[in-house]
Amino acid sequence: MASVMGVWAFCQTILHTIFPPEFRFAFLKFFHKFFNFFTSYCYYDITEIDGVNTNELYNAVQLYLSSSAATSANRLSLNRSLNSSSITFGLSNNDRLVDSYNGVKVVWEHVITQRQTQSFSWRPLPEEKRGFILRAKKKDKTVVLVSYLDFIMEMAKDLRRKHQDRLLYTNSHGGSLDSRGQPWESVPFKHPSTFETLAMDPLKKAEIMADLLDFTHGESFYQRTGRAWKRGYLLYGPPGTGKSSMIAAMANYLGYDIYDVELTEVNKNSELRKLLMKTSSKSIIVIEDIDCSINLTNRNKNGVGKINYNVPSLPGSNRGEDGGNTITLSGLLNFTDGLWSCCGNERIFVFTTNHIEKLDPALLRSGRMDMHIHMSYCSFSALKILFKNYLGCEDDQLDGVVLKELEGVIDDAEMTPADISEVLIKNRHDKDNAVRELLEALKTKAKRNGMKSRERKTNEDEDKEHEKRALDSPKQDCDLLQESSNKCEEKDDENNTINKRL
Numbered sequence: 001m002a003s004v005m006g007v008w009a010f011c012q013t014i015l016h017t018i019f020p021p022e023f024r025f026a027f028l029k030f031f032h033k034f035f036n037f038f039t040s041y042c043y044y045d046i047t048e049i050d051g052v053n054t055n056e057l058y059n060a061v062q063l064y065l066s067s068s069a070a071t072s073a074n075r076l077s078l079n080r081s082l083n084s085s086s087i088t089f090g091l092s093n094n095d096r097l098v099d100s101y102n103g104v105k106v107v108w109e110h111v112i113t114q115r116q117t118q119s120f121s122w123r124p125l126p127e128e129k130r131g132f133i134l135r136a137k138k139k140d141k142t143v144v145l146v147s148y149l150d151f152i153m154e155m156a157k158d159l160r161r162k163h164q165d166r167l168l169y170t171n172s173h174g175g176s177l178d179s180r181g182q183p184w185e186s187v188p189f190k191h192p193s194t195f196e197t198l199a200m201d202p203l204k205k206a207e208i209m210a211d212l213l214d215f216t217h218g219e220s221f222y223q224r225t226g227r228a229w230k231r232g233y234l235l236y237g238p239p240g241t242g243k244s245s246m247i248a249a250m251a252n253y254l255g256y257d258i259y260d261v262e263l264t265e266v267n268k269n270s271e272l273r274k275l276l277m278k279t280s281s282k283s284i285i286v287i288e289d290i291d292c293s294i295n296l297t298n299r300n301k302n303g304v305g306k307i308n309y310n311v312p313s314l315p316g317s318n319r320g321e322d323g324g325n326t327i328t329l330s331g332l333l334n335f336t337d338g339l340w341s342c343c344g345n346e347r348i349f350v351f352t353t354n355h356i357e358k359l360d361p362a363l364l365r366s367g368r369m370d371m372h373i374h375m376s377y378c379s380f381s382a383l384k385i386l387f388k389n390y391l392g393c394e395d396d397q398l399d400g401v402v403l404k405e406l407e408g409v410i411d412d413a414e415m416t417p418a419d420i421s422e423v424l425i426k427n428r429h430d431k432d433n434a435v436r437e438l439l440e441a442l443k444t445k446a447k448r449n450g451m452k453s454r455e456r457k458t459n460e461d462e463d464k465e466h467e468k469r470a471l472d473s474p475k476q477d478c479d480l481l482q483e484s485s486n487k488c489e490e491k492d493d494e495n496n497t498i499n500k501r502l
């Protein structure tokens with residue numbers, strides 16, 4: 001090694017002294033070509049961060065290799081992240097792995113180096129510089145570039161869906177990026193809600209499931225019709241009717257990740273856009289309680305047709321109507337509908353609200369949210385699903401008479417599935433007692449609702465009576481006024497005559 005280094009240093013000195021700088025570059029190029037001519041390999045660098053963006057290919061390779069690394073590599077780095085249910089494998093630093101694809105043999109090497117400290121950077125970069133080096137024979141170049149890398153991307157997608165925990169992302173630090181260029185933080189998504197456990201009208205449920213399946217298989221349809229491959233659902237209804245559970249069921253059904261957008265953390269439309277750009281395909285982007293996240297009633301007209309919706313000022317926050325830190329409804333609509341919404345494929349947008357009447361018509365107009373789903377109070381058909389969930393029995397295993405009574409009273413009771421779940425959970429070890437107690441609770445609620453509606457009706461009648469009287473009374477007042485003014489006029493005439501006589 002020492003002698004080789006010595007020769008190399010000697011050659012470099014000669015190169016520097018003999019060749020002027022303009023020839024030096026040409027010589028190096030020639031040297032490189034000459035060297036390349038004799039080697040039969042080509043090399044590809046796949047770095048973790050490409051400029052400012054995270055390199056998706058790096059993540060895909062890491063995932064792909066983790067599936068084969070377990071069996072063939074001698075040294076592995078093992079990982080188990082917090083809350084994760086599985087251990088992930090990876091190639092250790094400077095370790096190699098041989099892979100073959102359609103008879104083509106390639107070698108992967110994982111390289112980790114320390115990043116040189118930078119005096120200035122737009123955003124902090126990670127201390128380590130990671131990358132894969134792919135070595136392949138020159139004659140296999142086309143296979144590697146054309147199909148092997150695509151194959152890896154596809155495999156990684158499948159692996160992510162099948163073996164890895166799906167992820168629940170949130171933008172806890174607003175729209176700003178962390179050191180790996182990510183505005184999202186994630187935890188494994190483990191919500192157990194499925195369409196099977198979701199208590200709602202079976203026909204409506206089947207319709208939603210069919211719509212979701214149709215969407216996921218609809219790539220060619222969306223391509224043909226020139227539409228962005230995305231779909232929007234608006235879930236509305238009282239608290240505790242299963243809106244969040246429905247989102248979890250959707251994610252579990254399709255195997256998608258969830259991006260839960262905390263709108264109150266986002267300061268500007270541009271931040272919202274940045275968040276959108278960093279979401280992956282096959283994901284559900286959720287904005288919960290949209291009526292609370294963005295103030296849709298506080299309209300400021302800034303120019304013709306441009307409406308600014310300011311997020312209400314929070315105590316201690318730097319938001320407000322100063323124009324700097326605001327997100328607008330148009331920004332939000334662009335988020336779901338505009339050109340930026342197509343920077344990715346197969347994405348579902350879900351908005352939830354407890355008060356649909358508070359939403360701006362712009363959000364509700366047809367085509368904006370493809371499906372409006374009303375999550376209503378618990379119906380009898382939904383109740384049967386709750387029995388199955390919590391008591392572990394079908395309705396025919398329960399007392400028929402009590403069931404009949406339940407069916408009669410459930411609609412008037414207007415109880416949410418969340419309320420009913422509470423009663424059932426409490427008595428889940430004794431089915432008959434659970435059903436009886438539920439019947440009591442439903443009856444009490446129905447009675448209260450009946451009293452309330454009667455009270456409301458009486459109040460309404462009283463109000464109508466008051467209105468009527470209020471309308472009549474000015475008429476009486478007018479008559480009195482007319483009478484008194486007539487009297488005054490008569491008196492004036494009398495006085496005038498007396499004056500004339502005098």
Ligand SMILES: Nc1ncnc2c1ncn2[C@@H]1O[C@H](COP(=O)(O)OP(=O)(O)OP(=O)(O)O)[C@@H](O)[C@H]1O
Pocket residue numbers: 197198199200237238239240241242243244245246354375416417418419421
């Ligand atoms: N339709 C339903 N099917 C099954 N369980 C339900 C349903 N609705 C509510 N629940 C139960 O009630 C709890 C609360 O439901 P969830 O959080 O989905 O309601 P929500 O409509 O999102 O309420 P909010 O409007 O307050 O966010 C859940 O943990 C779930 O167990």
Ligand SMILES: [Mg+2]
Pocket residue numbers: 243244245288
């Ligand atoms: Mg909810």
